[in-house]
Amino acid sequence: MRGIVTDIMRFSLKDGPGIRTTVFLKGCNMVCKWCHNPETLSINPQILNYPERCIGCFNCARACKHGSIVIEGYGAASRLAFYTEKCIDCGACADVCYTGARVMSGKEMTVDEVMAEVSQDVNYYRNSGGGVTVSGGEATVQPEFTLAILESCKKSGISTAIETNMLADWRVFEQLIPALDLVMLDVKLFDSDAHRKWTGVGNGRILENVKKMSACLPIIVRTPVIPDVNDTAGEIGKIASFVKGLDNVEYYELLLYNPLGESKYQALGMKNRFSGRKPQTGEEKRLLTEAAQACGKAVRVM
Ligand code: SF4
Ligand code: SF4
Structure with a gap:
């Protein structure tokens, strides 16, 4: 079993609880116009x-x-x-x-090669409550490879998570669920037409999948907060109302705008339409946090 991996990041503190290793796979089924990992959009190296x-x-x-x-x-x-x-x-x-x-972005790896890297930090995972997160791109774009990594981790006693946009067919998630401890999922916009405008796809199936997933596993709901896309208290409030109706939510997290992907756009010869935009700060951040708290769950802002 082989897959295309863009990076394996050890000692990550942002991709789930504890100390984690995040395996970034190549390929995405959305085209978010603000994507800060544009090298992961295509599945090809x-x-x-x-x-x-x-x-x-x-x-x-x-x-x-x-x-x-x-x-x-x-x-x-x-x-x-x-x-x-x-x-x-x-x-x-x-x-x-x-x-x-x-x-080179994108390297063909076997599951054994991935496991050889992620297994090096087993003691850190155990001592910190961490584990392995499969991310992307989109983790479900290479579903068999993702499943094989997750199952191998479980066999080795390593806690597992995925980061996903929840767009895949529900049958893909059904196969992954037995090998997962946690799902970190995005709700980027509540209105489906706006979702289509900014990501290339509507969100009907995504919202349905999120509801189903929340009945199965612990979830962390995340919204990347993008200037002039969804960075209003009104938009975050709509998503928070949706989150309020979900079960098993560990917390709702706002990911403030991160301009770090800019150099990658230049390196790929791609245009970045969010070039020069700054992260939300001060009063903007306060209003967005307040709107997110309407979900009635724990809220984090990164
Ligand atoms: S890109 Fe520049 S530094 Fe890299 S191999 Fe070519 S000449 Fe050398
Ligand atoms: S420039 Fe392109 S074709 Fe030439 S070695 Fe690099 S990747 Fe291969």
């Missing part, structure tokens, strides 16, 4: 390019067998030329780029 880190060693050009990076000119005047249309995202250039100017 991709090259990220950070020219400011380049020291001109030319290793990448020597490694590229597809004519996408070539050395042009002679002697002191030689320089790299990029023909991106010829790139097949094979990753050979990234393998020999030791400064991180060329980075």
